[in-house]
Amino acid sequence: MSEIFSLAEKFKIQSEKQAEIIEQEVENATTQLNSFMTAKLQESEAIIKQGMESLDTSNEQLLTTLAKHQTDMSTDLDTYMSNVQAHTVKHLNLFAKDLEKTIEAYTQHIAEMIEQREDRIAKVIKSEMRKWLIAASLGALAMLLLGLILGASLVNKYSKPIYINQQIQPQPQMQQPSINYGQR
Template sequence: MSEALNLAEIFKAKSQQQAKIIEQEVESVTTQLNSFMKAKLKESEAIIKQGMQSLDTSNEQLLTTLAKHQTDMSTDLDTYMSNVQAHTVKHLNLFAKDLEKTIEAYTQYIAELIEQREDRIAEVIKSEMKKWLIAASFGALGMLIMGLILGALLVNKYSKPIYINQEIQPQPQIQQPIDYGRR
């Protein structure tokens, strides 16, 4: 059971480590995005100030510059999201592999425990069966001996010769002939 707890602790530590790594990468990418956005916002502010200061700049140039700036921001945001997704997927895949290995190790450990317990149960049953077999054999032998003794006693008691007293024998009856003329 302590191995299972050790595996759980290792799994917990790896999970926390993976979470910290993902959190650090997200923070790093978020910081980069924040600084990029600030720079772009400053550029936007400078562009707007410049546009307001020089009214001779055409409205089309201002719109083109702002559209380009918006496209750049959209592209950077898409890149940021792709990077975060890629890092997250990568770390989640590693986490899934670690989880799979941990579950596999735990399953192997449980299978070994079950096998050990089955072996112990088989040994106990075998030793108990030997004891019962010996006891049953002695019991059967004892019953056989007691049966033989009881049988011998009964035969001895009831097999005494019977003497018939011939003096008291009844007289044989003679059958009278049947007279068929009388009815």
């Protein structure tokens, strides 16, 4: 049994040494891993800082570029709007002149048409007045003739000749002295 104890004791000692060695190796590995990780983290941190600085620079450049872009766009938009406004005003002025000419021509055309219609109406009225004048004149003449005939017939029918009963006495005749032209 003592051999078992001594084997167990040896085994225990060896196990403890083995555990110490393993523990030492684990600790070394952990230290190396820790050093490695720390170095990598520092490297990553440096890269991140560099990236952030680069990003800040990029952001500043981007903001500068965007501001310039916005200014350029605003200038271009103002120029475009000025051009559009100038062209619009020009075209509206031309349109107004054309519209004015069109209205003037239309007004002249309407005036001519009104004048032509007035002339036609005047001709129709003159024509109708001639007809009416002729008809009225004939009617008046017919009425006058009818009145004369009627008047004459009424006068003949209802008037009786008035005879004046005066005896006509012969008036003494005076003798005119006879003039003898040969005696003188």
